[in-house]
Amino acid sequence: MARVLTIGGLFAATANALNGIVAPNSVAADSEFQVTFQNGNSDSYRMYLAAALTGVNGPACYLTNSSTPSSPLTLNIPALVGPSANYYSIAAKDLTTGQGLTYSNRFNLTGGNGNYTQYEKSLGGAPFWDADALPCSSYACARECAQASYPSDLTNSEAYSTMRSCFLQCPDVRPAASASQTGPAHATATTAGSMTTLTAGEAVVTLGNDVISAIETTVTSGGKTYTEAILGAATLTLGGSSTTISGEAVSLASSGLKVGKTTTVAFSSALVTMTASSTAQDGSSGSSAAAASTSSKKSGALSVRYESFGAIFVIGAAVLAVLSM
Known part of the structure; x- marks a missing residue:
C-alpha cells in the first residue's frame, strides 16, 4: 500500500x-x-x-x-x-x-x-487555542478576550481563567483539550529558583516564510554600554553592520529593528524568561540548553537563557542586562 x-x-x-x-x-x-x-x-x-x-x-x-x-x-x-x-x-x-x-x-x-496581539506573539509559536475547539469565524472574538487580559493572562491563573471564560462566550468555541492550554502560558512573573520572567523589548518581523522575534538588550563591555538585539543565532549591535537573514539585510536602528533600507520594526513590550546558570571559567557561553546544562558544573560568570518564540539563547550575564520597558 x-x-x-x-x-x-x-x-x-x-x-x-x-x-x-x-x-x-x-x-x-x-x-x-x-x-x-x-x-x-x-x-x-x-x-x-x-x-x-x-x-x-x-x-x-x-x-x-x-x-x-x-x-x-x-x-x-x-x-x-x-x-x-x-x-x-x-x-x-x-x-x-x-x-x-x-x-x-x-x-x-x-x-x-487581523493583527497579532501581544498575547499571540508571546506564545513562541504555540497554538493560540486548541484548533479543534476554535472556529476561524470566532478567532477575532477570542483574540479580543486574550488582549483584554494581557499580560496577566500569561502568568496569572485568575487572569487566565477570565480569558478562558471570555473565549467560551465566543460563538462555537469549546474548551481546549490540550493540556498545555489549561493554565497560563508562562510561569508567574517572579523569581522562582533560578528563573525570572521580565519585561523586555521585542520586535517581530516576517522574513521570507518565517516570523522571527528579536529581543532587545543592553550590553556593558569595557566600561561602555551598547544596545543589541538577539535575533536567532545572530546578535545585532546598534551602529554595527547588518546581517542577511532569510534574504533580507537586517540591522539595529535607534528606533527598532531595521529590515532592508526602508523598513523599521519598532520594539514593543514582551515577557522574556531568564534562567541563570554557571559558565566556564573562561567566560565563554553556550548557544543551546545543552550547553548551559554542561557548563553549569563549572564555576565562573552567570549566563542568562532567553526563551522567546520557542528559541533559546545563552549569553554571559557579565556583559548583559535586560532592557526594561
Whole structure:
C-alpha cells in the first residue's frame, strides 16, 4: 500500500486517506475559493487554516468542523483571522480514523486584516487555542478576550481563567483539550529558583516564510554600554553592520529593528524568561540548553537563557542586562 511521510514524521497519509490537497497560490480573504484533493472517501474530516509562523506548520483554527468533503471543496477564510501573508495552508484531519494532519501547499492570503496581539506573539509559536475547539469565524472574538487580559493572562491563573471564560462566550468555541492550554502560558512573573520572567523589548518581523522575534538588550563591555538585539543565532549591535537573514539585510536602528533600507520594526513590550546558570571559567557561553546544562558544573560568570518564540539563547550575564520597558 502506498504511503506518504513528511520530514520528521509530522504526519503520515496512507492511500485510503484524503491527500494531495492543492490550494490556489493566492487566496482572497472573505471570498470563496476551492481546494482539490485525491482519495476522497466517506470518512468525516475537519478542515483547518494552518499557519507557519515559526517555520513549522500547524493548524490555527478550523474552517469546517465535521463533514464528508468532495473535490473540489469550497472554503472561505475570514479576513480577521490574521494578516496578509504567504505562510498559510489548508490542513485536513480524518476524524473517522483519527489519522493525523495532511497539509496543502502554502499560499498567499490577500485582504487579511487581523493583527497579532501581544498575547499571540508571546506564545513562541504555540497554538493560540486548541484548533479543534476554535472556529476561524470566532478567532477575532477570542483574540479580543486574550488582549483584554494581557499580560496577566500569561502568568496569572485568575487572569487566565477570565480569558478562558471570555473565549467560551465566543460563538462555537469549546474548551481546549490540550493540556498545555489549561493554565497560563508562562510561569508567574517572579523569581522562582533560578528563573525570572521580565519585561523586555521585542520586535517581530516576517522574513521570507518565517516570523522571527528579536529581543532587545543592553550590553556593558569595557566600561561602555551598547544596545543589541538577539535575533536567532545572530546578535545585532546598534551602529554595527547588518546581517542577511532569510534574504533580507537586517540591522539595529535607534528606533527598532531595521529590515532592508526602508523598513523599521519598532520594539514593543514582551515577557522574556531568564534562567541563570554557571559558565566556564573562561567566560565563554553556550548557544543551546545543552550547553548551559554542561557548563553549569563549572564555576565562573552567570549566563542568562532567553526563551522567546520557542528559541533559546545563552549569553554571559557579565556583559548583559535586560532592557526594561
